[in-house]
Amino acid sequence: MIEAKCHCGNITLRFEKLLETITSCNCSNCHRIGALWAYYTADQVEITQQEYSKVYLWGNKRRSYHVCPNCGCTTHYTQKRDDGTNRVAINTRMADPELYKSVRVKHFDGAESFKFID
């Protein structure tokens, strides 16, 4: 199991495998957070939290960004997708950077075209 957690350890995400790519998005929220996202379905991620996360919604409010109320890290977002699946996007910045140093980063233009640009 791979583990990602916020700085204080309140929120922990556990998942089986690394993905081949992670995503950097330049939208107004993601570029502030500095997140690098790995996309899973809800059944692939085990989430534990002592104290419930704060949820931040913006724009079309379809993504719920979960923020630790104690240390302020944005650990993941959840989203009901058009195909009916429940996405959990893990902010891989919460995991050991060694794990991700050879994983390719794809760039998503969330600010304008809403498409991958590489």
Ligand SMILES: [Zn+2]
């Ligand atoms: Zn925390």
